[in-house]
Amino acid sequence: MIHPARRTHRRRFLKHSAALAASAGALGFPAIARAQSGPIKVGVLHPVTGFLAYSGNLSRLGARIAIDEINASGGIKSLGGAKLEAMLGDAQSKPEVGVAEVEKMNQAGVSAIVGAYASSICLATTQAAAKYNIPHVVDVGVADQIVERGLKNTFRFGPGYKVITQDAINYFHIMNTLARKPARTVMIIHEESLFGTGTASLLSRELPGLGYEVKEVIKHANPTRDFNNVVLRIKAVNPDVVIPANYYNEYALLVRTMKQQNVQPKAIFSVLGGAASSFKFVKEFPDVANGVIDVNHWYNPQDKRAVALRKKVEGMKEFYTYEVFLNYQAVYLLADAISRARSRDRDAIVSALAGSTWGGHFMPYGPTRFVNGQNQGARPLVLQVLQNDIKVVLPNTYAQTDPVFPWKA
Secondary structure (H helix, E strand, O other): OOOHHHHHHHHHHHHHHHHHHHHHHHHHHHHHHHHHHOOEEEEEEEOOOOOOHHHHHHHHHHHHHHHHHHHHOOOEHHHOOEOEEEEEEEOOOOHHHHHHHHHHHHHHOOOEEEEOOOHHHHHHHHHHHHOOOOOEEEOOOOOHHHHOOOOOOEEEOOOOHHHHHHHHHHHHHHHHHHOOOOOOEEEEEEEOOHHHHHHHHHHHHHHHHHOOEEEEEEEEOOOOOOOHHHHHHHHHHOOOEEEEEOOHHHHHHHHHHHHHOOOOOOEEEEEOOOOOOOHHHHHHOHHHHOOOEEEEOOOOOOOHHHHHHHHHHHHOOOOOOHHHHHHHHHHHHHHHHHHHHOOOOHHHHHHHHHOOOOOOOOOOOOOOOEEOOEEOOOOOEEEEEEOOEEEEEEOOOOOOOOOOOOOOO
């Protein structure tokens, strides 16, 4: 038999519990419902201040154009037309700031992150996002360490520097052989971070096996505002070919300084040259840009969608760079995964990305297929600045014209 005092206590406990449940129903469940029916938050994380600001802002532009297009065309239809909402983050050109931005985005409840341009920043932000299993689509970051750590949340749509450098070496050897081998010596000038150091290391290791002498490898800081001593060294060594691997400002300044000091190798053959594949560089410095060859991210020039996007970007008074179209495509890849997942849940999106066969892009990649987070079909193209325009010159499948090698200034 239950004591009367205990009955009273039990009735009070049940009444209090019911009140708590009602409170949870009034406050918690509608909040969840709102989250499930509201916009899908996507972190758009780039270095929009600091020495990488130029590329970071173009990266952000590409992502935002894609988000606007997707929303204007009806949003994510499998989720009732839910719209994508960009949560903008600024890594300030510093990996540690990128990590802090990921923490903010996690607190805000983002379903995924796109970014973060530079290899060193991507290396940090993908690791930070992995703590919360936030799907992180890498837009550019070419260091292969990004996808070699077994992070299940990380997916890189474009190629890494190993693939790009190996293709560059092969295409360089083909061009030189067809030209009866005018180039026998090379000099490599690279920036100091993961991307430049890794690219230079691969070039230094592989080129001698094809009969090329690597005369010297010079590393420079980011940023660098004076290349006079570097160019004096190039003049002294006198290589047949100079191979730069650096970001926009340093690349443009290096090549301009070479022009000023009348240093004219048989070719400037860039690997991931920060300015060589930029219409800004071509427009602002045509006297030094013409003839430059670059192996880099590029779109299929035969695809009308790529041409249409270029017109749209230029209509906004911006330059159509790889930062723009790689981020544009990264957002569309993510949107496809969210649509197939039929969920804004992070785990579901990670699974959808891992099984992606998305082919609705205009890159020279074929259908997407991720292995350990790396898109296996991703490849660079060989570009050359000719008559104040950037043309694809190799491979033949995408070529718009033949390469001019060696270059006659």
